[in-house]
Amino acid sequence: MASSEEDGAGGGGSLEEKEKGRKRRLGALATAWLIGYNIAMTAGWLVLAIAMARFYMQKGTYKGLYKTIQKTLKFFQTFAVLEVVHCAVGIVHTSVLVTGVQVSSRIFMVWFITHSIKQIQNEESVILFLVVWTVTEITRYSFYTFNLLNHLPYFIKWARYNFFIILYPAGVAGELLTIYAALPYVKKTGIFSLRLPNKYNVSFDYYYFLIIVMASYIPLFPQLYFHMLWQRRKVLHGEVIVEKDD
Numbered sequence: 001m002a003s004s005e006e007d008g009a010g011g012g013g014s015l016e017e018k019e020k021g022r023k024r025r026l027g028a029l030a031t032a033w034l035i036g037y038n039i040a041m042t043a044g045w046l047v048l049a050i051a052m053a054r055f056y057m058q059k060g061t062y063k064g065l066y067k068t069i070q071k072t073l074k075f076f077q078t079f080a081v082l083e084v085v086h087c088a089v090g091i092v093h094t095s096v097l098v099t100g101v102q103v104s105s106r107i108f109m110v111w112f113i114t115h116s117i118k119q120i121q122n123e124e125s126v127i128l129f130l131v132v133w134t135v136t137e138i139t140r141y142s143f144y145t146f147n148l149l150n151h152l153p154y155f156i157k158w159a160r161y162n163f164f165i166i167l168y169p170a171g172v173a174g175e176l177l178t179i180y181a182a183l184p185y186v187k188k189t190g191i192f193s194l195r196l197p198n199k200y201n202v203s204f205d206y207y208y209f210l211i212i213v214m215a216s217y218i219p220l221f222p223q224l225y226f227h228m229l230w231q232r233r234k235v236l237h238g239e240v241i242v243e244k245d246d
């Protein structure tokens with residue numbers, strides 16, 4: 001995470017002093033930006049949670065829920081791309097690779113599955129991953145916000161590093177079942193597929209691509225899960241674990 005205190009080599013030469021001052025300002029600016037970003041994201045996912053609860057209480061069914069909340073979901077999930085940028089520019093000290101896999105798989109689910117294949121929008125599996133993502137993100141972004149403000153309630157810290165134990169597999173199940181439900185429609189409509197002959201002389205079958213995506217959860221998901229288990233040990237039990245940089 002960005003810090004407003006930067007290590008200096010000491011010395012006090014005027015160039016070094018200026019450089020230290022510049023770094024401190026950058027640190028303060030980055031922290032202010034992250035606080036704003038995390039507050040906006042917490043608020044966005046809270047709005048989504050309230051909209052889902054209201055819909056279910058008013059209609060007594062989850063059918064049509066996705067259609068009602070889709071704009072908010074697309075906006076805030078797409079906005080999460082900035083998390084990869086935060087790691088890449090170094091204002092958040094975590095792995096670009098781990099964050100990139102997490103964010104790209106979510107964006108893929110939102111835009112290339114649920115948004116594009118309308119027939120599956122009322123599947124129970126969609127509601128499953130929506131509820132799981134919402135609980136996760138409210139906890140996660142409020143954790144970052146309070147942490148940056150140096151006022152982190154223990155129950156938020158506890159929730160951040162315990163909820164995922166159940167929520168991660170549940171979210172993955174929701175995502176995989178949704179992709180699986182989409183397969184027949186993808187095959188029937190040929191959506192996003194490119195058949196030969198065409199002027200580029202290239203063929204692409206989205207149906208098989210989706211099967212590869214589903215298979216890629218097998219090696220990738222355990223890495224994310226173990227990453228979170230390591231973070232949990234570090235944060236809740238104070239264990240120092242040396243992780244390889246990507």
Ligand SMILES: CCCCCCCCCCCCC[C@@H](O)CC(=O)SCCNC(=O)CCNC(=O)[C@H](O)C(C)(C)COP(=O)(O)OP(=O)(O)OC[C@H]1O[C@@H](n2cnc3c(N)ncnc32)[C@H](O)[C@@H]1OP(=O)(O)O
Nearest residue numbers: 001094099102105108136144164167168171217220221231
């Ligand atoms: C093109 C097609 C692609 C298809 C790919 C298919 C493969 C898919 C396989 C993957 C499956 C994923 C499924 C997933 O979508 C399912 C779910 O999410 S279900 C819900 C449960 N999920 C979770 O609980 C995980 C949620 N995600 C995350 O937590 C993060 O994304 C993750 C990158 C996994 C977390 O890692 P991170 O290292 O960031 O953990 P920490 O929270 O402990 O943070 C470490 C330090 O960084 C600071 N930090 C991070 N972000 C911020 C921020 N926004 N603001 C401020 N600070 C931040 C944090 O405070 C820590 O700092 P420090 O150590 O100094 O305290």
